[in-house]
Amino acid sequence: MDQTIKTVLDKNQGEPEFLQAVEEVYESVIPVLDKKSIYRKERIFERMTEPERIISFRVCWEDDNQDVQINRGFRIQFNSAIGPYKGGLRFHPTVNHSILKFLGFEQIFKNALTGIAMGGGKGGSDFDPKGKSDREVMRFCQAYMSELSHHIGHRIDVPAGDIGVGAREIGYMFGAYKMIKNEFSGALTGKGIDWGGSLIRPEATGYGLIFFAQYMLETHNDSLEGKSCLVSGSGNVAQYAMQKILQLGGKPLTCSDSSGFIYDEEGIDVEKLEFIKELKNVKRGRIKEYAEKYKSAVYTASEKGDDHNPLWDHKADCAFPCATQNEANEKDAENMIKNGISVVAEGANMPISNEGIKVLIDNGVMYAPGKASNAGGVATSGLEMAQNYYGLKWSADQVEEQLRQIMKNVHDSCLKAAEKYGMKGNYQAGANIAGFTKVADSMLDQGII
Numbered sequence: 024m025d026q027t028i029k030t031v032l033d034k035n036q037g038e039p040e041f042l043q044a045v046e047e048v049y050e051s052v053i054p055v056l057d058k059k060s061i062y063r064k065e066r067i068f069e070r071m072t073e074p075e076r077i078i079s080f081r082v083c084w085e086d087d088n089q090d091v092q093i094n095r096g097f098r099i100q101f102n103s104a105i106g107p108y109k110g111g112l113r114f115h116p117t118v119n120h121s122i123l124k125f126l127g128f129e130q131i132f133k134n135a136l137t138g139i140a141m142g143g144g145k146g147g148s149d150f151d152p153k154g155k156s157d158r159e160v161m162r163f164c165q166a167y168m169s170e171l172s173h174h175i176g177h178r179i180d181v182p183a184g185d186i187g188v189g190a191r192e193i194g195y196m197f198g199a200y201k202m203i204k205n206e207f208s209g210a211l212t213g214k215g216i217d218w219g220g221s222l223i224r225p226e227a228t229g230y231g232l233i234f235f236a237q238y239m240l241e242t243h244n245d246s247l248e249g250k251s252c253l254v255s256g257s258g259n260v261a262q263y264a265m266q267k268i269l270q271l272g273g274k275p276l277t278c279s280d281s282s283g284f285i286y287d288e289e290g291i292d293v294e295k296l297e298f299i300k301e302l303k304n305v306k307r308g309r310i311k312e313y314a315e316k317y318k319s320a321v322y323t324a325s326e327k328g329d330d331h332n333p334l335w336d337h338k339a340d341c342a343f344p345c346a347t348q349n350e351a352n353e354k355d356a357e358n359m360i361k362n363g364i365s366v367v368a369e370g371a372n373m374p375i376s377n378e379g380i381k382v383l384i385d386n387g388v389m390y391a392p393g394k395a396s397n398a399g400g401v402a403t404s405g406l407e408m409a410q411n412y413y414g415l416k417w418s419a420d421q422v423e424e425q426l427r428q429i430m431k432n433v434h435d436s437c438l439k440a441a442e443k444y445g446m447k448g449n450y451q452a453g454a455n456i457a458g459f460t461k462v463a464d465s466m467l468d469q470g471i472i
Contacts, residue, residue, distance in 0.1 A: 125348070
């Protein structure tokens, strides 16, 4: 182990998710560091792994029983070399420094790949919106924003949604921000259409993911038409990934939540997808209800202690992990290969372990890391920021066309960077190198700060 990575590992012990993300990037950029010695001399990689600012605060709120509840709030402003901090807010009991640092670190490269001037950041709270009333969620969001508002702004830091933060939560936080600051500005993205939001933003991450996969297949004179697809998750990303798969002639077979997954051998068609959207977005139900309604589906409950995820045991052509980090390991990757998977594109952030990624690449599977393939969400957030700044409202067709072009540019940038450093066709290396060099050169230009 060389001194560069050893220094980072030693300084961040006890943060496994963050170290996993760092090691994954570092392995790819070693040839870049060796070729351009000034990166090592100026310790660019070490500086890039150290957040510019970590904000941690107490969030006190009152539940419906008038009992006082206490949560922790966070915002990690990781790197602003190419633009204001940009990244989502996650409300989930598992949120901690390691999770947010890994997400913020990934966001640096993802944002750089979009070509839009956005730095990397991430934030959230260990608050769990599940099972809470709308009033409880509102009171929490207002309390959270009472502190976060001091650290964000349209030209400073522009948060968005993530796991546990949807349209409801963004609305409550934007309302609180507006009252505190006495201004109507684009300090949050993912807003409602009537008050500054962009068309296609809810669909953007899932749509962008499938656009990216289509471009991967086109390099082999192929397409998604007729392809069977395994999709994990049932939230925003998974829903719109399945919608775009259907539009392009593919067939989604699976869908999941924290309780388990369904496998529908007949495929999830438009009608069934609408049922999933109603179930998850309105009723906030569990995915097992799908199998109760559609007899062609089989439901499998999640089992604690499983050494692999049985969702990936099914035969298919493509796999789109869209649930959460580390949902697929080395054994899952081996099962994907056994079951004929030829394309894997990540809809979630770091859903496959480093060991699993290596198995996929070593066996010739076309693999796209989330920092490239799921960049459509933050790219469209950038388009929302532009619309807010200029007071414009673009049509859905305009936004989707721009999203499609951005994903094409991200795809091509990955391939170009990989080929430049002797790793032709390696999307993982290409994404890391392309994102790293853009940010690294900007950091060099701006001096030691």
